[in-house]
Amino acid sequence: MQFEASNLIPVAPELYILGLACLVLVIDLFLDDEQRIFTYALTQVGLIFAIFITLSVGQTEAQIVFDGSYIRDGMSDVLKVSIYVITIGAFLYSKEYLVEHGLFKGEYYVLGLFAVLGMMVMVSAQSFLTAYLGLELLSLSLYALVAFDRDSKAGSEAAMKYFVLGAIASGMLLYGISMIYGATGALNFTTVTIALTETGMEDIVLVFGLVFVVIGLAFKLGAVPFHMWIPDVYHGAPTPVAQFLGAAPKIAAFALAMRLLVDGMMPLHSDWQQMLIILAILSMALGNVVAIAQTNIKRMLAYSTIAHVGFIMMGILAGTPEGYSASMFYTIIYAVTSLGAFGIIILLSKKGFEAENLDDYKGLHERSPWFAAMMMLFMFSMAGVPPTVGFWAKLFVLDAVVGVELTWLALVGVFFSIIGAFYYIRIIKLMYFDKADNTLPVVGNLDTRIALSVNGVLMLALGLFPAALLTICVRAIGG
Amino acid sequence: MTADWPILSLTIWLPIIGGALLLAIGDRCSNASRWMALATAILTFVISISLYCGFDSSTAQMQFVERAPWIPVFNVEYYLGVDGISMPLIILTTFITIFVVIAGWEVIQYKPAMYMAAFLIMEGVMVGVFAALDAMLFYVFWETMLIPMFLIIGIWGGPNRVYATIKFFLYTFFGSVFMLVALIYMYFQSGSMEILAFHELKLGLTEQIFIFIAFLLAFAVKVPMWPVHTWLPDAHVEAPTGGSVILAAIMLKIGGYGFLRFSMPIAPDASQELDWLIIGMSLIAVVYIGFVALVQQDMKKLIAYSSIAHMGFVTLGFFIVFQIAANSDASGGAILGIEGGMVQMVSHGFISAAMFLCVGVLYDRMHSRQISDYGGVIHTMPVFGGFMVFFAMANAGLPGTSGFVGEFMVILASFRANFWFAFLAATTLIVGAAYTLWMVKRVIFGKVVNDKVHSLQDINRREFIVLGSLAVAVLVLGLWPAPLIEVMDASVVSLLEHIKVSKL
Numbered sequence: 016m017q018f019e020a021s022n023l024i025p026v027a028p029e030l031y032i033l034g035l036a037c038l039v040l041v042i043d044l045f046l047d048d049e050q051r052i053f054t055y056a057l058t059q060v061g062l063i064f065a066i067f068i069t070l071s072v073g074q075t076e077a078q079i080v081f082d083g084s085y086i087r088d089g090m091s092d093v094l095k096v097s098i099y100v101i102t103i104g105a106f107l108y109s110k111e112y113l114v115e116h117g118l119f120k121g122e123y124y125v126l127g128l129f130a131v132l133g134m135m136v137m138v139s140a141q142s143f144l145t146a147y148l149g150l151e152l153l154s155l156s157l158y159a160l161v162a163f164d165r166d167s168k169a170g171s172e173a174a175m176k177y178f179v180l181g182a183i184a185s186g187m188l189l190y191g192i193s194m195i196y197g198a199t200g201a202l203n204f205t206t207v208t209i210a211l212t213e214t215g216m217e218d219i220v221l222v223f224g225l226v227f228v229v230i231g232l233a234f235k236l237g238a239v240p241f242h243m244w245i246p247d248v249y250h251g252a253p254t255p256v257a258q259f260l261g262a263a264p265k266i267a268a269f270a271l272a273m274r275l276l277v278d279g280m281m282p283l284h285s286d287w288q289q290m291l292i293i294l295a296i297l298s299m300a301l302g303n304v305v306a307i308a309q310t311n312i313k314r315m316l317a318y319s320t321i322a323h324v325g326f327i328m329m330g331i332l333a334g335t336p337e338g339y340s341a342s343m344f345y346t347i348i349y350a351v352t353s354l355g356a357f358g359i360i361i362l363l364s365k366k367g368f369e370a371e372n373l374d375d376y377k378g379l380h381e382r383s384p385w386f387a388a389m390m391m392l393f394m395f396s397m398a399g400v401p402p403t404v405g406f407w408a409k410l411f412v413l414d415a416v417v418g419v420e421l422t423w424l425a426l427v428g429v430f431f432s433i434i435g436a437f438y439y440i441r442i443i444k445l446m447y448f449d450k451a452d453n454t455l456p457v458v459g460n461l462d463t464r465i466a467l468s469v470n471g472v473l474m475l476a477l478g479l480f481p482a483a484l485l486t487i488c489v490r491a492i493g494g
Numbered sequence: 495m496t497a498d499w500p501i502l503s504l505t506i507w508l509p510i511i512g513g514a515l516l517l518a519i520g521d522r523c524s525n526a527s528r529w530m531a532l533a534t535a536i537l538t539f540v541i542s543i544s545l546y547c548g549f550d551s552s553t554a555q556m557q558f559v560e561r562a563p564w565i566p567v568f569n570v571e572y573y574l575g576v577d578g579i580s581m582p583l584i585i586l587t588t589f590i591t592i593f594v595v596i597a598g599w600e601v602i603q604y605k606p607a608m609y610m611a612a613f614l615i616m617e618g619v620m621v622g623v624f625a626a627l628d629a630m631l632f633y634v635f636w637e638t639m640l641i642p643m644f645l646i647i648g649i650w651g652g653p654n655r656v657y658a659t660i661k662f663f664l665y666t667f668f669g670s671v672f673m674l675v676a677l678i679y680m681y682f683q684s685g686s687m688e689i690l691a692f693h694e695l696k697l698g699l700t701e702q703i704f705i706f707i708a709f710l711l712a713f714a715v716k717v718p719m720w721p722v723h724t725w726l727p728d729a730h731v732e733a734p735t736g737g738s739v740i741l742a743a744i745m746l747k748i749g750g751y752g753f754l755r756f757s758m759p760i761a762p763d764a765s766q767e768l769d770w771l772i773i774g775m776s777l778i779a780v781v782y783i784g785f786v787a788l789v790q791q792d793m794k795k796l797i798a799y800s801s802i803a804h805m806g807f808v809t810l811g812f813f814i815v816f817q818i819a820a821n822s823d824a825s826g827g828a829i830l831g832i833e834g835g836m837v838q839m840v841s842h843g844f845i846s847a848a849m850f851l852c853v854g855v856l857y858d859r860m861h862s863r864q865i866s867d868y869g870g871v872i873h874t875m876p877v878f879g880g881f882m883v884f885f886a887m888a889n890a891g892l893p894g895t896s897g898f899v900g901e902f903m904v905i906l907a908s909f910r911a912n913f914w915f916a917f918l919a920a921t922t923l924i925v926g927a928a929y930t931l932w933m934v935k936r937v938i939f940g941k942v943v944n945d946k947v948h949s950l951q952d953i954n955r956r957e958f959i960v961l962g963s964l965a966v967a968v969l970v971l972g973l974w975p976a977p978l979i980e981v982m983d984a985s986v987v988s989l990l991e992h993i994k995v996s997k998l
Binding site: 384395400401402406407410411413414417418422425426429430432433436437440441443444447448449481482485486489 | 567641644
C-alpha cells in the first residue's frame with residue numbers, strides 16, 4: 016500500500032476525534048476539580064465541530080481507502096452525525112448527575128470520546144478486521160464507563176458481567192471471521208462478497224463462519240437468546256452511562272450488522288435471513304413479555320431495548336434498500352427516544368436517591384406537568400402510538416417486511432407491540448392516574464431541562480413531519 | 495370542487511390548536527379556560543356548518559378536497575375530503591363537543607383547562623378520522639384518538655378508572671394494529687395510500703377475507719359488536735360524563751363509518767361471503783345485549799348496553815344489504831338498509847349523548863348511579879323529569895323521535911332480506927322499550943324514596959340549554975329526516991353500485 020495524503024481526507028473525522036480525545040486527556044491533567052467544567056465544554060464544542068467536519072468531507076459517492084478496508088459513504092456520514100448528536104445529548108443530560116454523585120471527572124469524557132471513535136470505525140468498516148477493531152475500542156471504553164462509579168458494587172458487578180460476556184461475544188465473532196477467512200481467503204468485504212458469489216453455500220466452513228458472526232452480532236445488539244447482559248448492565252451502570260450505552264452504541268451495532276451482513280455477506284442473504292427471523296421473533300417476544308414483570312424502570316427499559324432490537328432486525332432481514340433505510344430510521348429514532356426516557360430518570364434522581372423504581376414515577380404529573388408530558392411522549396413513541404415518531408419507525412419497518420412478502424412476520428411484530436404497549440402505558444398510568452407519594456416539585460439543572468424539552472418536543476415534531484429524516488435515511492442507503 | 499378556504503383543515507386544526515393553547519395557559523385564570531374552550535367549540539361548529547351549506551348533494555364525489563404531499567417516499571399524502579357519508583358525522587362531532595364543554599363547566603374542578611383541552615384535541619382528531627382520504631392519515635388520526643380518551647377516563651374517571659381505561663386502550667389498540675398491516679398490504683398491491691384507490695383495487699377472495707377480518711377486528715372493537723364489547727360498559731361507567739358522551743355519541747360511530755368506508759367497498763366479495771357473521775353478531779347484540787341491559791342496576795351501564803344494542807342495528811342495516819342483493823333485485827331495500835344505519839348513527843349520537851348527560855345531571859347532585867338510590871325525581875325536578883322521559887322514549891324508538899326513523903328503516907330493509915331477521919330485530923323495540931322505560935319508571939316516577947332525592951334542585955339554565963338543544967335535534971331529525979337522507983343519498987347509491995360489482 017502506498018501512502019497518499021488524499022487517503023486521509025475521508026478519515027478526517029476519525030483523526031479529528033482521536034486528536035480531540037487526546038487533547039481532552041492531556042488538558043484535563045492540568046485542571047483541578049473547580050475547573051473541570053472546561054473539560055466538559057471542550058468536549059461538547061469539539062463534538063459540535065465534528066458534525067461540521069463530517070459534513071464537509073461528505074460527498075455523494077462512496078470512497079474506499081486503505082486497501083479496501085475503510086469506507087466513507089452516505090450511510091456512514093448520517094450515522095456518524097447522529098452518533099455525535101446523541102453523545103452531545105447524553106453529555107448534556109449527565110453533567111448535573113455526575114457533579115452530584117462525585118463522578119464529574121475528565122476520564123468520563125475521554126472514555127466517551129474513545130467510544131465515539133470506536134463507533135465511527137465500526138460505522139465505516141469495510142473489512143472484518145476494521146469492524147473488529149472498532150468494536151473492541153468501543154467495548155473497552157464502555158466496560159470502563161460502566162465501572163466508572165468505583166465505590167458502587169452494582170456498577171463493578173455489571174462491568175464484570177459485561178466484560179466477560181462481551182469477551183465471549185468478541186471471541187465468537189473472531190472465530191467466525193477466521194472461518195470466513197479460511198473459506199474465502201479474504202478479509203475485506205468486496206473480496207469476500209466476490210468469493211461468496213462463486214462458492215455459494217456449498218462450503219460447510221462458511222456456514223459455521225456465518226453462524227458465529229451472527230452470534231457475535233446478536234450479542235452486541237442484545238438479541239435473544241444472547242441478551243443476558245443487557246438488564247444487568249443497564250441496572251448496575253450509573254444512569255448517565257446506561258443512557259449513553261442504550262443510545263449511541265445501538266446505532267453502531269446497527270451499522271455493524273449492515274456492514275457485516277449486507278456489505279460483507281449479501282450472497283448468503285437467504286441463510287442469515289432465517290437466523291435473523293428467529294432472533295427477531297424471540298427478542299420481541301421475550302423482551303416485551305419480561306418487561307411487564309419489571310419493577311425497576313432501568314430493567315424495564317433494558318427489556319424494552321431487547322424488544323426494539325427485534326424490530327431493528329426485522330428491517331435488516333428484509334434485505335431490500337427499503338428495509339435498510341427503515342431500520343436505520345428506527346435505530347436513530349429509538350436512540351433519541353431512549354435518550355429522553357433515561358433523561359427523565361436523571362432528572363428525578365438526586366444525590367443518594369435513584370429514581371429507578373416504577374413507584375417513583377407516581378403522580379409525576381402533579382409534580383411537573385411539563386416533564387410528565389415529555390415522558391408520556393417518550394412512552395407513546397416507544398409503544399408506537401401516533402402522532403409520535405415511534406409509530407412511523409414501526410410503520411416503515413412493517414412496510415419493508417410486508418414488501419418482501421413476509422406479512423406473517425409483520426403480524427407477529429404488531430402482536431408483540433400490543434403486549435409492549437401495556438408496560439409503556441403503565442408508566443403513563445403511574446404518572447397521571449396515581450397520587451404522588453411526595454409532592455416535592457421537580458428541580459433540575461438547566462442543561463437537563465433544555466435537553467429534555469427539546470428531546471420530547473422532537474418526538475412530536477418528527478411524528479408530524481417524518482418525511483425529512485426518512486428521506487435522509489433513504490438517500491444514505493441508496494447512495 | 496375545491497373550496498376557497500381549507501374548511502376541513504380548519505375544522506381539524508382549530509380545536510387542536512385551541513386545545514394546545516389551553517394546555518399552555520393552564521388554570522391560571524379559572525374561568526378563562528372554560529370560556530375559551532366554549533368559544534373554540536362554537537367557532538368550530540360554525541365552520542363545520544359551512545360544509546353542509548356548501549355541500550353538493552347531487553354527486554358522490556369527494557368534496558372540499560385538500561391535498562398535499564406528506565411523506566413522499568411512501569406516497570403518504572395529507573389528503574382530506576368528505577362525501578355524504580362522512581359530512582353528517584363531522585357535523586355531529588362538532589355539535590356534540592359544544593355540549594360536552596358546557597356539561598363540564600362547573601362539575602370539573604380538577605384541572606379544568608386540561609380537561610377542556612383534551613376534549614378539543616379529541617374533537618379535531620375525530621373530525622380528522624372522518625375527513626381523511628389517505629389511509630395512513632386515517633390511521634394516524636384513528637390511533638391518536640386513543641390518547642386523549644385514555645387520559646380523560648384515567649384522570650377524571652370514577653373509582654375503577656385505571657382498570658377501565660387500560661382495558662379500553664389495549665382493546666382498541668389490539669383491534670387497530672391488524673388493520674395497519676392490512677393497509678400496508680394494500681399499499682403494496684396498489685402502490686398508493688389513497689383510500690379511493692383501495693376501493694378500485696382488484697383482490698382475490700382469500701386476500702379479501704384476510705383484509706376483511708383485519709378490518710373487522712378494528713371496527714368491531716370500536717362499534718363495539720358482541721363479543722368484543724366488554725370494554726364499553728367498563729369505560730362508560732368509569733368515564734366522566736363528557737367522556738361517556740363522546741364515547742357513545744361519536745367514537746362508536748367511527749367503527750360504523752369504518753365499515754362503510756373500508757370493509758364493504760374494499761372487500762365486497764368477502765363481505766358477501768361473511769355477511770352471515772356480521773348479521774349474526776348484530777342480531778345477538780340487538781337481542782341478547784338488550785336483555786343484559788334489562789338487568790343492570792347502574793344507569794350508565796344500562797345506557798352503555800343499550801348503545802351496544804343500538805349499534806347492532808347499524809351494522810345489521812349495513813350488512814343486510816348483501817342478503818337483499820342475494821334475494822331480489824330490489825336495490826331500494828339496500829339503500830334503505832344503509833341509510834337507515836346512517837340515520838341510526840346520527841340519531842343515536844344525539845340520544846345517547848342526551849341520556850348520558852341526564853345521568854350526569856343526576857350524578858352531579860347525588861353522586862350515585864344506582865337506580866335503587868333514586869325514585870320520584872319528578873317531584874323535585876319536574877323539568878328534568880320531562881326531558882329524561884322524552885329522551886328515554888326516543889331511546890326506545892317512539893315515532894316522532896329520531897330513534898324511530900333509523901330503526902324503522904333498518905327493520906323494513908330486513909324484511910326484504912329475511913322475515914326472521916326482521917322479526918328478531920323488531921323484538922328489540924319491545925326489549926328496548928322495556929329496559930328504558932323500566933329504568934325511567936324506577937328513577938323518575940313513584941314516591942320520593944329518600945331525603946337526598948327530596949332535596950334535589952331542578953336543572954339550571956346551563957343544563958336546560960344543553961338538554962333543550964339536544965331535544966330539539968332529536969325531534970327535528972325524527973319529524974323531518976329528509977335533509978340528512980338527501981345529503982347522503984348520492985354517496986350511498988354510488989357505494990351500493992360499487993359493492994355490487996365483484997372484484998374477483
